[in-house]
Amino acid sequence: MSDFLATLSHTGIAKQLGLPTVPVLRRHRPGDPLLAGPVLVASPGAADGRFAKAVAALVEENGQPALAEAGEEKLHGIVVDLSGARTLADLAAAQQLLTPAVRRLRPSGRLLLIGAEPADAFATGGAEAAAVAQALDGLVRSVAKELRAGATANLLVVAEDAAPVAIDSSVRFFLSARSAYVDGQVVHVAAPIGVLPEPAEVDDPRGEERPLAGRVAVVTGAARGIGAAIADTLARDGATIVAVDVPAAGQLLAETANRTGGTALQLDITAADAADRLLGHLAERHDGVDLVVHNAGITRDKLLANMTADRWDAVLAVNLGAQLAINDALLADGSPLREAGRVVCVSSQSGIAGNRGQTNYAASKAGVIGMVRALAPRFAERGATINAVAPGFIETDMTATMPLATREGGRRINSLRQGGLPVDVAETIGWFGRAESGGLNGQVVRVCGQSMLGA
Amino acid sequence: MPASTRRAAVIGGNRIPFARANRAYAGASNLDMLTTTLDGLVARFGLAGERLGEVVAGAVLKHSRDFNLTREAVLGSRLSPATAAYDVQQACGTGLEATIAVANKIALGQIESGVAGGVDTASDAPIALNDDLRRVLVKLNAARTPLERLKLVGQLRPGQIVPEIPKNSEPRTGLSMGEHAARTALEWGIGRTEQDELTVRSHRNLAAAYERGFFDDLLTPYLKLTRDDNLRADSSLEKLAKLKPVFGKGPDATMTAGNSTPLTDGAALVLLGSDEWAAEHRLPVLAHVVDAETSGVDYVHGNDGLLTAPVFAVPRLLERNGLSLQDFDRYEIHEAFASVVLVQRKAWEDARFCKERLGRDTPLGPIDDDRLNVAGSSLAAGHPFAATGGRIVATLAKLLRERADAEGRDQRGLISICAAGGQGVVAILEATA
Numbered sequence: 001m002s003d004f005l006a007t008l009s010h011t012g013i014a015k016q017l018g019l020p021t022v023p024v025l026r027r028h029r030p031g032d033p034l035l036a037g038p039v040l041v042a043s044p045g046a047a048d049g050r051f052a053k054a055v056a057a058l059v060e061e062n063g064q065p066a067l068a069e070a071g072e073e074k075l076h077g078i079v080v081d082l083s084g085a086r087t088l089a090d091l092a093a094a095q096q097l098l099t100p101a102v103r104r105l106r107p108s109g110r111l112l113l114i115g116a117e118p119a120d121a122f123a124t125g126g127a128e129a130a131a132v133a134q135a136l137d138g139l140v141r142s143v144a145k146e147l148r149a150g151a152t153a154n155l156l157v158v159a160e161d162a163a164p165v166a167i168d169s170s171v172r173f174f175l176s177a178r179s180a181y182v183d184g185q186v187v188h189v190a191a192p193i194g195v196l197p198e199p200a201e202v203d204d205p206r207g208e209e210r211p212l213a214g215r216v217a218v219v220t221g222a223a224r225g226i227g228a229a230i231a232d233t234l235a236r237d238g239a240t241i242v243a244v245d246v247p248a249a250g251q252l253l254a255e256t257a258n259r260t261g262g263t264a265l266q267l268d269i270t271a272a273d274a275a276d277r278l279l280g281h282l283a284e285r286h287d288g289v290d291l292v293v294h295n296a297g298i299t300r301d302k303l304l305a306n307m308t309a310d311r312w313d314a315v316l317a318v319n320l321g322a323q324l325a326i327n328d329a330l331l332a333d334g335s336p337l338r339e340a341g342r343v344v345c346v347s348s349q350s351g352i353a354g355n356r357g358q359t360n361y362a363a364s365k366a367g368v369i370g371m372v373r374a375l376a377p378r379f380a381e382r383g384a385t386i387n388a389v390a391p392g393f394i395e396t397d398m399t400a401t402m403p404l405a406t407r408e409g410g411r412r413i414n415s416l417r418q419g420g421l422p423v424d425v426a427e428t429i430g431w432f433g434r435a436e437s438g439g440l441n442g443q444v445v446r447v448c449g450q451s452m453l454g455a
Numbered sequence: 456m457p458a459s460t461r462r463a464a465v466i467g468g469n470r471i472p473f474a475r476a477n478r479a480y481a482g483a484s485n486l487d488m489l490t491t492t493l494d495g496l497v498a499r500f501g502l503a504g505e506r507l508g509e510v511v512a513g514a515v516l517k518h519s520r521d522f523n524l525t526r527e528a529v530l531g532s533r534l535s536p537a538t539a540a541y542d543v544q545q546a547c548g549t550g551l552e553a554t555i556a557v558a559n560k561i562a563l564g565q566i567e568s569g570v571a572g573g574v575d576t577a578s579d580a581p582i583a584l585n586d587d588l589r590r591v592l593v594k595l596n597a598a599r600t601p602l603e604r605l606k607l608v609g610q611l612r613p614g615q616i617v618p619e620i621p622k623n624s625e626p627r628t629g630l631s632m633g634e635h636a637a638r639t640a641l642e643w644g645i646g647r648t649e650q651d652e653l654t655v656r657s658h659r660n661l662a663a664a665y666e667r668g669f670f671d672d673l674l675t676p677y678l679k680l681t682r683d684d685n686l687r688a689d690s691s692l693e694k695l696a697k698l699k700p701v702f703g704k705g706p707d708a709t710m711t712a713g714n715s716t717p718l719t720d721g722a723a724l725v726l727l728g729s730d731e732w733a734a735e736h737r738l739p740v741l742a743h744v745v746d747a748e749t750s751g752v753d754y755v756h757g758n759d760g761l762l763t764a765p766v767f768a769v770p771r772l773l774e775r776n777g778l779s780l781q782d783f784d785r786y787e788i789h790e791a792f793a794s795v796v797l798v799q800r801k802a803w804e805d806a807r808f809c810k811e812r813l814g815r816d817t818p819l820g821p822i823d824d825d826r827l828n829v830a831g832s833s834l835a836a837g838h839p840f841a842a843t844g845g846r847i848v849a850t851l852a853k854l855l856r857e858r859a860d861a862e863g864r865d866q867r868g869l870i871s872i873c874a875a876g877g878q879g880v881v882a883i884l885e886a887t888a
Contacts, residue, residue: 243498247670251491251676251677254495254497254498258494258533263499263501267671268668268671284739285501
């Protein structure tokens with residue numbers, strides 16, 4: 001079911017009728033430049049941010065000027081480095097900088113704040129510094145709701161011991177069109193785990209087109225919907241795809257595999273030997289695996305009062321049990337997970353906000369978040385990371401069959417006033433999947449256009 | 456030219472579930488099914504855009520427009536269009552004969568990789584024009600003047616509307632395959648119960664293979680079918696005993712719709728390659744094609760049954776390879792009819808037959824039940840004529856690989872497929888531990 005209001009907006013009719021308009025989100029296409037205009041990069045106040053210089057360099061490498069203050073030009077983005085902000089005066093300086101600047105943001109513009117971990121700030125600047133660090137959280141979530149025309153605002157909270165290179169892949173993601181539907185998110189970046197690629201490689205513009213080149217990626221549930229988009233997007237970015245789905249979905253799975261130039265593995269991930277078969281396949285057909293995307297999921301909706309054991313068990317087995325078993329195997333001795341390995345689990349807004357009729361589904365998806373946080377230190381020991389994405393309202397065959405009112409509600413109650421696309425989830429997974437994203441571990445990032453549900 | 460030959464490796468296979476005629480695949484053509492099956496194979500082994508040595512396949516029931524069926528399937532698939540292809544047709548032996556053809560080119564070093572198999576549809580069967588009508592239309596097409604055309608139009612008759620429908624019968628005897636098999640079963644004294652027992656075993660073995668996920672990497676669902684729709688996991692002697700005989704006559708008739716294969720639609724393919732090619736592509740070697748033999752019998756004027764040619768092909772193959780019939784860990788004998796399998800076994804155990812017809816001092820001897828068609832065969836899966844060979848080669852290769860890995864020693868398997876026209880194709884596969 002197409003988004004009727006979006007169609008009205010894009011043809012200009014909605015505006016004439018006085019209806020709320022739905023912005024067109026800029027999305028990444030191969031060959032598009034990272035930046036569509038100048039970027040304001042500043043570290044205001046007495047604060048001496050340690051990232052502004054590197055970010056300015058990144059902007060200039062990508063062919064756009066890094067401006068120190070807002071002028072008359074329309075801005076692609078604004079990056080404010082507040083990693084050194086310790087006082088209310090620093091915070092006020094940020095406001096002085098931001099107020100004129102946000103007015104100059106282009107459609108699908110990007111506001112990215114960089115802050116310190118409150119605990120780190122407390123250690124050097126006391127309670128006021130911790131408060132200022134935490135204040136950015138409220139600032140970014142509010143400005144995200146105010147921005148228009150598809151512009152987004154997000155916050156990177158960076159640990160004291162993380163060098164500027166640790167945030168490079170995250171800055172690229174949040175400035176780019178790849179993060180179209182990620183809005184109002186707070187992401188914590190630590191000192192990177194494992195080996196980071198040489199900065200020269202990071203800056204290589206050709207590498208930026210295919211940031212996953214040479215990496216082997218497993219995608220479960222790849223036959224259709226979000227899983228198929230993940231496979232397509234990771235393949236576009238250079239990854240070799242191992243597409244996994246239940247044998248019954250084999251016909252569509254084969255299409256995904258052939259479209260991406262990858263391979264199809266028909267496997268019921270809830271089978272007792274599923275992890276052995278998957279890892280055995282990876283060892284036999286590849287030298288190992290770099291990226292495992294736990295995407296496979298099912299729904300068996302019923303009110304709890306009417307829930308049956310088989311509906312409960314089926315959802316928990318696919319959405320959580322299988323992920324636990326495969327992660328165990330990935331952590332075991334002799335695992336094919338390579339250095340700079342990345343595991344990305346697909347959670348859901350339902351797991352954060354809850355959803356009527358989805359006790360089983362929401363429990364499984366909240367469980368995924370618990371698992372990711374618990375396993376993050378264990379994957380770190382192997383030089384790998386594990387993170388989660390939590391999609392909000394994403395336009396798929398599943399949402400197309402929702403009742404009209406539910407669907408319309410789902411689409412509009414977010415800051416971007418529209419549903420996301422499967423590719424938005426996929427792009428976020430691609431960001432976590434990069435070798436350069438070793439500073440991200442145990443994170444849960446929502447791909448929801450800053451939905452009001454569970455926020 | 457290469458100095459010596461090598462053994463071609465069976466790397467894997469892909470088939471679609473087999474469907475009883477006029478059901479799930481009623482709207483699918485041979486080209487649809489073969490192309491989809493090829494794409495499933497490409498996806499399983501990551502061959503998108505790859506140029507293979509060749510693809511060899513065929514169909515028994517074939518429209519005249521499908522003269523280049525296999526090449527058309529390649530062009531419609533994700534393989535590189537630089538991959539050559541040709542069609543073969545040897546009735547039910549098509550799939551195995553195609554496998555032998557590809558394996559032999561690999562053995563000679565002429566190609567490094569190839570795909571072999573077949574497809575058949577009894578639903579989308581080629582119905583041809585009445586021969587009388589066709590002759591008039593051919594002349595009409597060649598006619599030069601309006602008068603000539605008018606004369607020819609005058610030759611058209613209402614009776615010419617009756618089309619030529621392909622029949623499952625032998626042109627030289629007018630008997631259906633089932634009638635032929637019924638005669639042979641009677642000659643050899645094959646009983647109803649033993650046929651039904653073999654049928655039950657086929658269904659149970661196939662169902663168990665599905666249950667343990669054996670076909671997860673041998674099959675790709677098609678048109679919402681995820682398993683062969685002829686499979687009856689709950690098949691039993693009691694149920695089969697209720698069926699009335701459909702071939703043969705009188706109290707001695709034993710062949711029913713249960714212990715005979717139904718008309719079926721489907722396709723199956725096998726990926727073959729040299730060991731080097733497999734290693735370069737990081738693909739597994741399930742087994743190797745060791746040797747093969749094809750034979751014919753004179754069922755028209757002589758005493759041999761239409762479907763008994765494998766009885767003669769197997770001893771020749773064994774002798775050439777210095778093997779006895781008991782030197783195999785697995786046997787795949789195509790179950791065109793339960794009686795066909797039982798006749799082959801009985802003939803090889805019969806001292807007089809082996810002496811008189813095979814010229815042997817001792818009979819070939821028995822085959823162990825537990826080694827025969829252990830993942831089910833055509834009685835349960837169905838039998839789309841040209842597809843059966845590919846199904847059997849891939850199934851046997853995987854069975855041998857599993858056992859070789861589990862037992863830590865080499866495994867050998869024998870394939871026997873009977874075909875219309877009084878022919879039989881047999882082959883030996885081996886898996887090294």
